[in-house]
Amino acid sequence: MAIAQLVFVRPMVATVASIILFLVLSLAPIYCPAQSLTETVNPRQTATKATYLVVYRPGPAWLTGKSVMEQPLKEHGKYMLSLYIKGSMKLAGPLTDNAGGAVLLEVSDEAEAKAIVANDPAVKSGIFVYEMHPWKLQPWEEFAKKAKGATQ
Secondary structure, eight states, rough: OOHHHHHHHHHHHHHHHHHHHHHHHHHHHHOHHHHHHHHOOGGGGGGGOOEEEEEEOOTTSOOOOOOOOGGGHHHHHHHHHHHHHHEEEEOOOTTTTTTEEEEEEEEEEHHHHHHHHOOHHHHHTSSSEEEEOOOOOOOHHHHHHHHHHOOO
16 A cells, blocks of 8 residues: 555545444444443442421511512522532422422432421421322323323
């Protein structure tokens, strides 16, 4: 093979190899189930979590005649943000009828959920009382895909 041909072939091989590597890395998430990818990366993160719905209601320290937005809940808000950052709280917010608020917790067990709520500054101060329920979220997206597939 002539030197001119080698100079042309080597860069072409490197380019083809780069394209193949790019395609493999780009398409891997599509062809590999997400759960097995996360188990490979961090098996602890895929541990079974329990979901709890917490409903906060006005407690004895609730300021009568004031909306939920007018209650002294600054420390409660900071606490909720810390739980979100930690990954324990998934959703939260005030009820728009001023009846309190609701929180969705995803934790290891009931004891952890109870400890989280018991340490909430708004519960400690009596602004809120609460009820907590274990909650099984249904995979509605999967159900919808199956139903759609069954009708086609």
